[in-house]
Amino acid sequence: MLQTTAALIVFLFPLAYSPGPGNLFFAANAARFGFAATVPANAGYHLATWVVTAAIGLGFVAAMDQAPQLFAALKTAGALYVLWLAWKLARAGAVEGTQQARAASFTDGAVLLVLNPKAYVIIALMFSQFLDQEETSRIWPVLLITSVFTLNNLLAFSVWALAGGSIGKLFQTPGGSRRLNLLFGTVLAAAAVWILLS
Structure with a gap:
């Protein structure tokens, strides 16, 4: 099993650390609100990752095969949700007065994973x-693979969030903050289009 785990980590490395909607989401939030503010959303995303991954490993994939329209609906919903997050981020700090920007929540992180069709494919x-497939009991192997996958993603997203937090320190003025929000909002919107077209 150690050899399988090592091979799995090698397989997952480029998928987890390359730019994608999840990584960009956490980098953008860290740039705007700081690394610590991303922790709740990161926890929500990765708790959802563990649950969804385990469900797929234990047979959810068969249900998806029987209902391909479910996958298409999930893809559209995920892209629209990322677009909504991008719109919120692009407007953060651009409006004076009572409107307050807020960091992504635990629920935002969980919903981002649940509505991410790319995650289901991976x-x-x-x-x-x-x-x-020949093993009589698949429960423990599924739980091991699920845990390795989740922890690897958690580490990757944390690295992206740390990088985003460092970038955010360069934009502490109100004008700089608005430009950074617009930049990352645009990047997230591009990620949403990527989800739709992939």
Whole structure:
């Protein structure tokens, strides 16, 4: 199992650390609100990751095969949700008065994962490569793969959030903050389009 775990980490490394909607979401939030403010959303995202990954490993993939329209609906919903987050981020700090920008919440992080069809594809591919279909009991291998996948993503997202937090320190003035919000809002919107077109 140690050899399988090592191979799994090598397989996941480029997927987890390359730019994607999740990484960009946490980098953008850290740039705007600081690294510590991303912790609740990161916890929500990765708790949802663990639950969804385990469900897929234990047979959810078969249900998705039976209902391809569910995947298409999920893809559209996910793209629209990321667009909504991008709009909120792009407007943060640009309006004076009572409107207050806020960091992403635990719920925002969980919803981002649940509505991310790219995550479902990666999870299904991962299990197809690393889960031995001949094993009589798949529960423990599924839980191990799920945990390795979740922890690897958590580390990757934390690295992106730290980088985003460092970038954010360069934009502490109101004008700089508005430009940074607009920049990352645009990046997240591009990620939403990427989800729709992929």
